[in-house]
Amino acid sequence: MIxxxxxxxxxxxxxxxxxxxxxQPVIHHRTPQFSQIFADAKRALxxxxxxxQDVLIxxxxxxxxxxxxxxxxxxxxxxxxxxxxxxxxxxxxxxxSSYGLQVAELKVEWGRSARVEDVRRLLDERPGIRGVFIxxxxxxxxxxxxxxxxxxxxxxRDTLLIVDGITAVGVFDVPMDRWGIDVLITGSQKALMLPPxxxxxxxxxxxxxxxxxxxxxxxxxxxxxxxxxxxxxTTAWTPAISLITGLRESLAIIFEEGLPRVFARHTxxxxxxxAGATALNLDLVAPDAPSPALTAMFVPPKVxxxxxxxxxxxxxxxxxxxxxxxxxxxxxxxxxxxxxxxxDIVTAIAALEMALHHFGYDVVLGRGVAAAExxxxxxxxx
Amino acid sequence: MIxxxxxxxxxxxxxxxxxxxxxQPVIHHRTPQFSQIFADAKRALxxxxxxxQDVLIxxxxxxxxxxxxxxxxxxxxxxxxxxxxxxxxxxxxxxxSSYGLQVAELKVEWGRSARVEDVRRLLDERPGIRGVFIxxxxxxxxxxxxxxxxxxxxxxRDTLLIVDGITAVGVFDVPMDRWGIDVLITGSQKALMLPPxxxxxxxxxxxxxxxxxxxxxxxxxxxxxxxxxxxxxTTAWTPAISLITGLRESLAIIFEEGLPRVFARHTxxxxxxxAGATALNLDLVAPDAPSPALTAMFVPPKVxxxxxxxxxxxxxxxxxxxxxxxxxxxxxxxxxxxxxxxxDIVTAIAALEMALHHFGYDVVLGRGVAAAExxxxxxxxx
Numbered sequence: 226m227i228x229x230x231x232x233x234x235x236x237x238x239x240x241x242x243x244x245x246x247x248x249q250p251v252i253h254h255r256t257p258q259f260s261q262i263f264a265d266a267k268r269a270l271x272x273x274x275x276x277x278q279d280v281l282i283x284x285x286x287x288x289x290x291x292x293x294x295x296x297x298x299x300x301x302x303x304x305x306x307x308x309x310x311x312x313x314x315x316x317x318x319x320x321x322s323s324y325g326l327q328v329a330e331l332k333v334e335w336g337r338s339a340r341v342e343d344v345r346r347l348l349d350e351r352p353g354i355r356g357v358f359i360x361x362x363x364x365x366x367x368x369x370x371x372x373x374x375x376x377x378x379x380x381x382r383d384t385l386l387i388v389d390g391i392t393a394v395g396v397f398d399v400p401m402d403r404w405g406i407d408v409l410i411t412g413s414q415k416a417l418m419l420p421p422x423x424x425x426x427x428x429x430x431x432x433x434x435x436x437x438x439x440x441x442x443x444x445x446x447x448x449x450x451x452x453x454x455x456x457x458x459t460t461a462w463t464p465a466i467s468l469i470t471g472l473r474e475s476l477a478i479i480f481e482e483g484l485p486r487v488f489a490r491h492t493x494x495x496x497x498x499x500a501g502a503t504a505l506n507l508d509l510v511a512p513d514a515p516s517p518a519l520t521a522m523f524v525p526p527k528v529x530x531x532x533x534x535x536x537x538x539x540x541x542x543x544x545x546x547x548x549x550x551x552x553x554x555x556x557x558x559x560x561x562x563x564x565x566x567x568x569d570i571v572t573a574i575a576a577l578e579m580a581l582h583h584f585g586y587d588v589v590l591g592r593g594v595a596a597a598e599x600x601x602x603x604x605x606x607x
Numbered sequence: 608m609i610x611x612x613x614x615x616x617x618x619x620x621x622x623x624x625x626x627x628x629x630x631q632p633v634i635h636h637r638t639p640q641f642s643q644i645f646a647d648a649k650r651a652l653x654x655x656x657x658x659x660q661d662v663l664i665x666x667x668x669x670x671x672x673x674x675x676x677x678x679x680x681x682x683x684x685x686x687x688x689x690x691x692x693x694x695x696x697x698x699x700x701x702x703x704s705s706y707g708l709q710v711a712e713l714k715v716e717w718g719r720s721a722r723v724e725d726v727r728r729l730l731d732e733r734p735g736i737r738g739v740f741i742x743x744x745x746x747x748x749x750x751x752x753x754x755x756x757x758x759x760x761x762x763x764r765d766t767l768l769i770v771d772g773i774t775a776v777g778v779f780d781v782p783m784d785r786w787g788i789d790v791l792i793t794g795s796q797k798a799l800m801l802p803p804x805x806x807x808x809x810x811x812x813x814x815x816x817x818x819x820x821x822x823x824x825x826x827x828x829x830x831x832x833x834x835x836x837x838x839x840x841t842t843a844w845t846p847a848i849s850l851i852t853g854l855r856e857s858l859a860i861i862f863e864e865g866l867p868r869v870f871a872r873h874t875x876x877x878x879x880x881x882a883g884a885t886a887l888n889l890d891l892v893a894p895d896a897p898s899p900a901l902t903a904m905f906v907p908p909k910v911x912x913x914x915x916x917x918x919x920x921x922x923x924x925x926x927x928x929x930x931x932x933x934x935x936x937x938x939x940x941x942x943x944x945x946x947x948x949x950x951d952i953v954t955a956i957a958a959l960e961m962a963l964h965h966f967g968y969d970v971v972l973g974r975g976v977a978a979a980e981x982x983x984x985x986x987x988x989x
Contacts, residue, residue: 231632231633231634231635233635235845236636238632244630248627248629250611250620251613251618251620251796252611252618253615253618253926254618254803255928256926284666284667284804285666285667288844289666289667289671292826292827320826323824323825324824325824412845414633414845414848420848420850421636421666421847422666422847422850441824442705442823443705444705445667446827462668462670463669463670463796463803464803465803465804465847465850466618466796466804467804468802468804538640539639
């Protein structure tokens with residue numbers, strides 16, 4: 226018997242209460258009974274997004290909402306800026322290019338954060354830029370981008386700020402309205418503690434205005450149509466009923482804990498993970514502005530990261546994620562968002578030091594765990 | 608306590624085995640463990656579609672696969688023919704128009720089937736038509752269209768036949784390769800006995816060729832990219848992991864029963880439902896070519912169909928569906944696809960006669976059930 230632990234930056238573990246909610250018999254979606262579930266989820270999502278705006282619920286993974294944020298807001302040939310500091314920044318470029326937008330890219334070294342002054346300079350140089358695309362937390366590297374500061378620039382111009390918050394919303398504080406974010410996106414399999422299959426997206430008032438002039442074609446991801454349906458507590462197309470039933474439950478769990486405590490827990494788990502990695506002499510991929518959602522660390526040069534991740538998963542039952550593209554085989558990513566607590570971090574660091582030891586890396590067993598424990602203790606009740 | 612019965616044309620009831628499979632802890636999708644589940648589902652789906660081609664699995668409801676069948680196969684301005692005999696036929700027109708195709712429509716009276724000679728005539732008159740869109744079973748009316756006969760025409764021309772099989776695949780025999788269907792679509796919440804959230808779509812060899820020249824923009828629903836990923840037992844974007852885990856289980860259930868028996872069961876349930884309705888003097892909406900997936904019947908003139916459906920659902924616990932658009936308040940639709948057996952039909956007809964009686968319609972209680980029983984008896988083991 227191998228007991229399994231999912232400690233990846235998404236999908237994240239689903240709490241038993243949510244698994245049970247989703248295991249209930251399916252009810253029809255065009256009924257007042259389902260609309261009640263939908264209305265509850267809709268209301269709580271607004272609190273999670275910290276917005277007065279509607280939050281649309283789409284049957285898709287996060288990439289679907291990313292595509293919709295391009296097609297519902299822009300017209301062919303328009304100029305946009307993509308902050309590209311990783312695999313998901315790159316995805317913005319691919320989507321925008323697929324739909325015929327002119328993409329200017331601010332390339333950021335993987336693991337680093339975009340510099341606010343570079344964004345300002347680019348927007349000054351190219352006043353035609355109609356939108357800026359960014360990741361609040363870049364899941365391929367574990368780095369944060371300065372969303373709040375960039376929003377201060379974009380909200381003073383006719384430039385929309387579209388934020389992939391897939392490993393940010395519900396992980397740390399991203400107050401959409403207060404910061405002046407125009408589009409904020411998340412997916413179900415991260416802080417929302419659900420299986421993948423739902424994407425959530427909210428638009429600012431001026432973004433909704435923009436949808437009226439946007440000429441790119443769209444149908445399945447038609448935000449205005451979804452908003453009309455949302456007002457009637459339903460969706461345009463058949464919703465992912467069981468996931469939305471789970472969503473109501475997971476949002477209830479989040480608000481029972483309270484957002485400030487949820488954020489503090491993520492911050493603490495992240496700090497403990499970094500302390501553990503550092504005690505093992507592993508270099509952090511994103512030391513300057515590390516995400517509370519995940520921690521990426523470089524594997525020691527003589528260890529094959531791919532083999533390390535496979536060994537952890539298949540022999541030890543601990544699922545982390547490795548690196549993508551230029552980081553393939555070179556990094557390990559540990560997730561600490563969603564349904565994650567103190568002893569998941571203890572397990573993660575223990576597994577990491579044991580696996581590194583197995584591959585011949587010079588590790589003092591227990592040293593990483595001790596460092597993590599030191600940080601985790603601070604969060605214990607008296 | 609009200610005990611609930613979902614007897615609608617989708618979503619359909621989910622078998623306990625499938626609910627349990629989906630309630631398992633989520634595993635990461637970029638692992639050999641998930642790829643094994645995916646590979647099993649992929650293999651069984653080919654059998655279900657009766658095709659040698661790959662069947663793509665998308666995180667979306669059926670409409671997403673419908674959109675993808677437009678954007679992956681056509682270029683702006685191309686001419687297509689839509690067979691429009693109901694709400695879902697109309698959807699083909701809306702999607703194709705949204706993406707700038709020239710749409711010729713063959714309008715079919717709701718409840719009737721398209722006539723093959725009309726299709727042939729239209730294709731002869733307009734040789735530029737590059738594709739024909741149809742529903743194998745039109746869920747808003749319960750009518751079948753003659754897919755096999757239309758495929759005989761399209762496969763002899765450079766005209767693709769795109770079939771919405773959402774209430775057809777796994778309900779009755781739609782052998783994709785043998786008939787020469789170019790695109791076949793289904794959704795998870797019908798014969799596949801799952802919650803909504805997955806769409807499945809397969810393309811013929813010549814349809815795959817066509818994707819290479821098709822210039823409409825697409826990204827989330829990029830079939831070629833999905834096929835490349837499918838070959839590696841994964842998906843392009845994060846898959847709906849729990850639904851795919853359920854899909855493997857539901858396909859296992861389907862193939863334990865065997866397709867011929869599944870089809871025969873649907874046919875028998877449909878015949879029993881029609882017999883019950885007829886014994887209650889209710890007119891069938893689609894008497895000529897009724898679908899084995901659902902039966903639609905007109906409500907007696909003095910009964911308000913909306914109130915009837917609400918009463919059945921909220922007071923009796925039996926969820927049917929009413930009519931849409933021109934049929935709103937005028938019809939009732941009973942689903943008998945998927946996880947549906949003899950006593951679901953007995954329940955449906957009993958509930959129907961009791962509710963009609965409640966609304967003052969002259970019903971001899973038990974007469975509808977007796978007629979249904981007569982048909983259902985034929986399927987009983989000796």
